[in-house]
Amino acid sequence: GRARLSQAEPRARPGHGEEEEVEEEGCYQLYPGHIPTSPLQKALLAAGSAAMALYDPYRHDMVAVLGETTGCLALPNLRDKMKHHPEGYRILQERPRIRLSTLDMGKLRGLPDGSLGREYVRFLEDNKVSPDTRMPPKFVDDEELAYVIQRYREVHDLMHTLLGMPTNMLGEVVVKWFEAVQTGLPMCVLGAAFGPVRLSARKLQVLATELVPWAIRSGLNASCILNVYYEQRWEQPVESLREEIGIFPPP
Amino acid sequence: VYQVFESVAKKYDVMNDSMTLGIHRVWKDILMHKMNPSPGTLLLDVAGGTGDIAFRFINYVRSARERQLQRKLRHSQNLSWQEIAESYQEENFKPLGDSQVVVCDINKEMLKVGKQKAQHLGYSEGLSWVLGNAEELPFDDDKFDVYTIAFGIRNVTRIDLALQEAYRVLKPGGRFLCLEFSHVSNPLLSRLYDVYSFQVIPVLGEVIAGDWKSYQYLVESIRRFPPQEELKAMIEDAGFFKVDYQNLNLGIVAIHSGFKL
Numbered sequence: 024g025r026a027r028l029s030q031a032e033p034r035a036r037p038g039h040g041e042e043e044e045v046e047e048e049g050c051y052q053l054y055p056g057h058i059p060t061s062p063l064q065k066a067l068l069a070a071g072s073a074a075m076a077l078y079d080p081y082r083h084d085m086v087a088v089l090g091e092t093t094g095c096l097a098l099p100n101l102r103d104k105m106k107h108h109p110e111g112y113r114i115l116q117e118r119p120r121i122r123l124s125t126l127d128m129g130k131l132r133g134l135p136d137g138s139l140g141r142e143y144v145r146f147l148e149d150n151k152v153s154p155d156t157r158m159p160p161k162f163v164d165d166e167e168l169a170y171v172i173q174r175y176r177e178v179h180d181l182m183h184t185l186l187g188m189p190t191n192m193l194g195e196v197v198v199k200w201f202e203a204v205q206t207g208l209p210m211c212v213l214g215a216a217f218g219p220v221r222l223s224a225r226k227l228q229v230l231a232t233e234l235v236p237w238a239i240r241s242g243l244n245a246s247c248i249l250n251v252y253y254e255q256r257w258e259q260p261v262e263s264l265r266e267e268i269g270i271f272p273p274p
Numbered sequence: 275v276y277q278v279f280e281s282v283a284k285k286y287d288v289m290n291d292s293m294t295l296g297i298h299r300v301w302k303d304i305l306m307h308k309m310n311p312s313p314g315t316l317l318l319d320v321a322g323g324t325g326d327i328a329f330r331f332i333n334y335v336r337s338a339r340e341r342q343l344q345r346k347l348r349h350s351q352n353l354s355w356q357e358i359a360e361s362y363q364e365e366n367f368k369p370l371g372d373s374q375v376v377v378c379d380i381n382k383e384m385l386k387v388g389k390q391k392a393q394h395l396g397y398s399e400g401l402s403w404v405l406g407n408a409e410e411l412p413f414d415d416d417k418f419d420v421y422t423i424a425f426g427i428r429n430v431t432r433i434d435l436a437l438q439e440a441y442r443v444l445k446p447g448g449r450f451l452c453l454e455f456s457h458v459s460n461p462l463l464s465r466l467y468d469v470y471s472f473q474v475i476p477v478l479g480e481v482i483a484g485d486w487k488s489y490q491y492l493v494e495s496i497r498r499f500p501p502q503e504e505l506k507a508m509i510e511d512a513g514f515f516k517v518d519y520q521n522l523n524l525g526i527v528a529i530h531s532g533f534k535l
Contacts, residue, residue, distance in 0.1 A: 058486055058487075061473065063473050064473055064476070064477055067473070067474060067477040068477050068480060068481070071477055071478070071480075071481035072480075072481055074481075075481050075482070082484070084484050085481065088480065088481075161486070
């Protein structure tokens with residue numbers, strides 16, 4: 024049987040239908056886009072999304088789902104790191120979002136070369152990406168943690184900028200290694216471990232000998248990347264920000 | 275946006291195979307055998323977007339026609355060479371024997387996928403694709419020999435209207451066939467089926483089609499759909515006679531059949 028999109032309305036289920044359901048799913052949405060799931064469903068989703076992400080690397084939504092379903096330990100950890108840091112705490116309070124509608128692209132483009140804002144816009148244009156393509160969280164069962172993972176996703180492009188890595192497979196893997204060390208998210212760890220599977224031997228060599236050790240060292244040395252209020256630092260030179268966070272210069 | 279819809283329509287076939295573990299193919303085969311169409315039958319397949327029923331119909335009628343021709347040739351032992359040569363000419367050959375199937379669907383993207391499939395699999399003769407609404411069919415009265423609706427009637431808002439339309443467009447003597455998810459009365463199977471439906475199917479929808487919500491809705495709509503006896507009564511209300519149903523897999527799916535007399 025098939026569901027027709029034209030007739031399927033996304034409905035927030037207000038409770039249980041008249042029929043019996045075997046598993047009790049969460050009774051209501053905690054945030055827009057939230058889909059409550061049972062532990063069994065989360066397990067199936069984690070396994071399925073991992074398999075699908077490996078099978079079809081263009082399924083970014085699967086990587087996102089994997090992150091959400093496996094992040095139950097790492098996300099609270101990250102949230103606590105943010106809470107105990109003055110800048111991170113402010114981010115949790117103010118909940119800034121990085122989106123084309125909230126960014127003044129013209130102003131950022133006008134900033135001097137080498138500044139965070141200018142280099143970020145350059146990165147977006149060179150790689151033809153947009154911050155608006157990040158998936159909103161669906162399967163995180165805590166509204167604050169949902170914001171934390173959303174912030175992590177939106178800051179990902181800034182990671183590329185700070186690490187100087189493009190959005191090809193090699194660059195993504197390097198960023199994943201850095202993020203794995205920084206966040207401890209199982210999705211990052213898996214992505215870092217399995218991403219290289221699709222790389223050529225030559226790239227693997229560069230990866231293993233230079234890029235990954237650098238990414239790991241930087242990741243360990245750096246303070247928590249979610250504790251930086253990037254939106255207030257567009258004018259800051261990238262190098263100065265790198266030094267402040269503790270990221271070593273890219274090879 | 276157009277292309278997004280196209281890719282989701284393409285995923286429907288994959289989703290059907292995954293959700294039913296390929297068993298939906300068997301169900302559709304059983305429907306075709308029950309129909310047992312002879313060459314020259316005019317079939318209307320409603321909500322038949324990606325063409326599964328239509329292609330099976332063509333295959334069935336093609337082999338029925340072959341057998342028909344073979345039988346005719348065997349009985350005509352005293353033909354002259356002239357007559358035999360003529361019988362093999364294109365105009366008389368008619369591989370489908372004038373059988374035709376019209377696939378009608380409300381969704382343009384599903385029809386598009388169906389047309390592409392037809393082209394890819396080599397189906398061209400005796401097949402047409404029409405955009406239309408089951409509650410208000412764009413066809414004249416008394417036109418078709420058989421009307422089928424496979425896994426589509428569940429999505430119709432006014433089932434009674436669809437049934438009335440089915441009655442209208444069928445010829446007297448025509449047959450109504452409906453293949454649809456139905457109710458499982460066996461308590462053990464019912465529990466297992468519920469777990470599978472509510473726990474696994476939305477996950478499959480998310481992983482394969484990137485669409486949790488539609489498949490959650492699908493599972494819920496199956497539970498809300500009238501059970502076998504109730505649907506039988508509705509079909510009788512529309513004017514059909516000799517209405518009956520056949521449970522497949524203990525009621526997970528049922529084929530309802532009725533005749534316009």
